[in-house]
Amino acid sequence: MPFASVKDMRREARRRLPRAVFDFFAGGADDEVTLRDNARAFQRWALLPRILRPCPSRHLGVSLWKNDAPLAMPIVAAPTAFHRLAHPEGELGTARALAQADALFIVSMASTVALEDIAAAAHGAAKSGHARLWFQLYVQPDRAFTARLIRRAEAAGFEALVITVDSPVFGRRDRDWRNGFFDLPAGLSCETLREPQGDGQLGPPRPIAFSAAFSWSIVDEVRKMTSLPIVLKGILHPADALLALEHEVSAIYISNHGGRQLDGAPATLDVLPAIARVVAGRLPILVDGGVRRGTDVLKALALGANAVGVGRSLLWGLATEGPDGVARVLAMLRDELDRALAMCGCSSLDEVSPALVGPRREPLK
Ligand SMILES: Cc1cc2nc3c(=O)[nH]c(=O)nc-3n(C[C@H](O)[C@H](O)[C@H](O)COP(=O)(O)O)c2cc1C
Ligand SMILES: CCCCC(=O)C(=O)O
Numbered sequence: 001m002p003f004a005s006v007k008d009m010r011r012e013a014r015r016r017l018p019r020a021v022f023d024f025f026a027g028g029a030d031d032e033v034t035l036r037d038n039a040r041a042f043q044r045w046a047l048l049p050r051i052l053r054p055c056p057s058r059h060l061g062v063s064l065w066k067n068d069a070p071l072a073m074p075i076v077a078a079p080t081a082f083h084r085l086a087h088p089e090g091e092l093g094t095a096r097a098l099a100q101a102d103a104l105f106i107v108s109m110a111s112t113v114a115l116e117d118i119a120a121a122a123h124g125a126a127k128s129g130h131a132r133l134w135f136q137l138y139v140q141p142d143r144a145f146t147a148r149l150i151r152r153a154e155a156a157g158f159e160a161l162v163i164t165v166d167s168p169v170f171g172r173r174d175r176d177w178r179n180g181f182f183d184l185p186a187g188l189s190c191e192t193l194r195e196p197q198g199d200g201q202l203g204p205p206r207p208i209a210f211s212a213a214f215s216w217s218i219v220d221e222v223r224k225m226t227s228l229p230i231v232l233k234g235i236l237h238p239a240d241a242l243l244a245l246e247h248e249v250s251a252i253y254i255s256n257h258g259g260r261q262l263d264g265a266p267a268t269l270d271v272l273p274a275i276a277r278v279v280a281g282r283l284p285i286l287v288d289g290g291v292r293r294g295t296d297v298l299k300a301l302a303l304g305a306n307a308v309g310v311g312r313s314l315l316w317g318l319a320t321e322g323p324d325g326v327a328r329v330l331a332m333l334r335d336e337l338d339r340a341l342a343m344c345g346c347s348s349l350d351e352v353s354p355a356l357v358g359p360r361r362e363p364l365k
Contacts, residue, residue: 012319013315013316029260029261034262040267046360053347074337075297081108082184083112106133110190115152153228161231169212223248230250258289267290268289285305286306291313294333302352
């Protein structure tokens, strides 16, 4: 059956993946209220198209920072763990597909392929020879280990660090409890978390520690470890966006971890306008959660995002057709965004503004 949409890819991924793996990818914390709300929030907004505005071709490129090479499109791969659960090529396949599409890959620290191998695959596949890669980090209580990870990411050509700050403790996911899914199966592990031992051989992967003891000082600490731009992922409150500005981060990443951490947290699209208001263009804003269509991307851009992260949608592509599936999902979302821009009379993202959206009266069931 041909795939018309991300929804179709999800259906096929569900058919192919073992139940516990599908549930790990698809699931959220507790009652999954936030998980569902992320996607529903897009349906609470309507697009307000403008007519007869010439836009024979649409430019999807976006620059997040002055003097930084622009991204080819405002759709980026949100960091997701364990890609080899979805497909044997794992993050190598994801990296190649994203690099070929010139799309930014935010690589999770919990990858099932080592960061150096992911970077090599990405750079090898990029037409320019230089792929766009950011590294997602859970700061570890062992700061020396954290610093070594950052050093490796820098050496491998990652261009920014994304510190995830929504996980002082790990969310409790009912589906994983029911399925008894608490660990990677034999043969798979977090390859980036291995380090050379005294004999030069790689040791066992170090477990990821979550810490509720961290304060804003970790941002300042990490800044001393690197000259890479720092992006804070997991911001939901305007007051925290302002604190992020005070701590001189380079971008704000609005996320509730795809509904996998605090159930009952708001849908990301719902907090975006207030955060965009207080940030007032001083920093780029990324947002993720529930993006399944190009029109979702357009709504997020209209409400103040500069780029939009996509998590599960890409995993469904990877599970269904490997790297080709990742490429297919990206192409679908890109094409849908391009089409929506044309129908709204926008020839570039600069023309996308809050005037393009308004509230829908009846939320869809
Ligand atoms: C299976 C899975 C694994 C994830 N792993 C990570 C991770 O390692 N680090 C992180 O910061 N976020 C992680 N996330 C959260 C995503 O970065 C992102 O916030 C979320 O998936 C966005 O929602 P969406 O899946 O609806 O697009 C994960 C999400 C999923 C679904
Ligand atoms: C220890 C792996 C972290 C993955 C993650 O962040 C998630 O499942 O949401």
